[in-house]
Amino acid sequence: MANKYSVVVPIFNEEDTLPELYRRLDGVMSKIGEPYEIIFVDDGSKDRSLESMRALADKNSSVKIISLSRNFGLQTAYSAGLDHASGDAVIPMDGDLQDPPELIPDMIAKWKEGYDVVYTIKSKRKEGIFKRFLFAAFYRILRAAASVEMPLDAGSFSVMSRRVVDVFKSLPEKNRLISGIRAWVGFKQIGISFERDARYHGDPRQTFFRLLRMATDGLFAFSTVPIRIATVLGFVACGLSLILIFLVVLLRIFTNIVPESGWASLMITVTFFGGVQLVFIGVLGEYISRIFDEVKNRPLYLVKDKIGFDR
Secondary structure, three states: OOOOEEEEEEEOOOOOOHHHHHHHHHHHHHHHOOOEEEEEEEOOOOOOHHHHHHHHHHHOOOEEEEEEOOOOOHHHHHHHHHHHOOOOEEEEOOOOOOOOHHHHHHHHHHHHOOOOEEEEEEEEEOOOHHHHHHHHHHHHHHHHHOOOOOOOOEEEEEEEEHHHHHHHHHOOOOOOOHHHHHHHHOOOEEEEEEEEOOOOOOOOOOOHHHHHHHHHHHHHHHOOHHHHHHHHHHHHHHHHHHHHHHHHHHHHHHOOOOOOOOHHHHHHHHHHHHHHHHHHHHHHHHHHHHHHHHHHOOOOOOEEEEEOOOO
């Protein structure tokens, strides 16, 4: 029997969370009363997460496992799960129980109304104020800069129809942001608000630098605004320089005022314009590095083992 729903859950060092995650998720999906599969994507875990998932797969034929050869990152792990999902509707969600499985029936109900994408909007976060500020700033900057309309505070947790997932699978790009691509795809979409829970156990797996990388991937993948800002600032800097040169010439010709040369003013000017140039080079480098990743044409991920897909 074909699966109606596929739940895709990336896992990285979540052995203490897995039992509760499985209990709640399987309980929710069983009550829906339609065929389903739960695809755990082991993203190179160093603890006993994979062994725990194997035990769950032995107990429940609906549990399937994709074990990646190393840690490729959250967005790539999601992509691996989407590539292997067979359901008419696919539900990506985080594996730390910050995305509540109990919200899935409401999301499926909206999908059955005819929506191709039902995404979730985090109305509140049970996290530190600094992290909440960074997430809020990222979503608003991305929305303002992106060439497509990005829903505010919408993460990966969603329900996507088969045709949306097929578009995902056809895209060749290496630097991915699931929520960004989902918005770019279009079709009929709607959001559901929820209060995001704190992690069930342990510290966040996504470090500051991983989150920063994900943010820059989203910004540079869906917007050319940074390079346009660099161009505008370059013209502004050149314009200011021409104005200063013109003023100095006028003072020299029509007055007795001669600007004094000074080490401090010279160093400030050189440092300022040097910094501006380095920022511009950095912006160009971000785009060029992503071009480099694409032209290498390496696989997005490597699978070490697949469990349960032959059943």
